[in-house]
């Protein structure tokens with residue numbers, strides 16, 4: 233008959249097995265998800281820069297339009313002055329109008345200079361924008377390629393991952409909350425993702441530290457949950473015979489007869 237501790241330990245072993253399989257799936261994906269995210273950020277950043285240059289160009293073009301309107305207005309004014317000049321009664325009035333026309337023509341010149349400067353700035357912005365658009369094209373191609381890589385890897389393991397995730401939720405719902413937290417804490421701390429291990433060949437299945445016979449006997453009795461004194465992993469059982477040799481590196485859960 234399974235006692236409560238034994239039941240709990242078996243659930244933890246199951247959970248560990250599920251997590252080990254998920255861990256392997258994620259390892260195959262490696263850094264790809266992060267790479268995709270980085271490329272997405274890079275692309276968004278470039279697009280934002282391009283947008284700001286585009287807005288800059290639009291505003292310079294608006295400036296040019298309003299300067300042209302201004303020049304037209306001045307030209308109309310100058311024409312009116314010239315007409316007035318035909319009908320002046322004395323030289324003083326004539327000179328005064330001449331002076332006014334000169335001032336207005338200076339304004340026209342100034343506006344024309346500003347228009348030229350705006351055009352120069354537009355050319356510069358357009359040049360920068362072209363460079364940005366090239367970078368955007370390249371970033372898009374890069375992103376598409378990486379996304380395809382990632383999608384094909386995810387596609388291959390998606391069904392399995394969903395099954396495992398579902399199983400994990402089921403196990404989570406029946407395992408004691410504080411024990412789950414302990415499990416997660418150990419798992420996050422250790423290198424090979426194993427929080428629950430078996431005693432194998434007289435040693436902890438996680439860190440290979442010797443577990444003394446008396447302790448092994450107690451672990452087998454399953455009256456309480458024991459942890460490896462060296463690595464803190466939960467020692468769920470003692471394997472009598474080794475069927476699979478696991479190493480610290482491959483994160484394999486030890487299976488026993």
Ligand SMILES: [Zn+2]
Nearest residue numbers: 436439460463
């Ligand atoms: Zn250990």
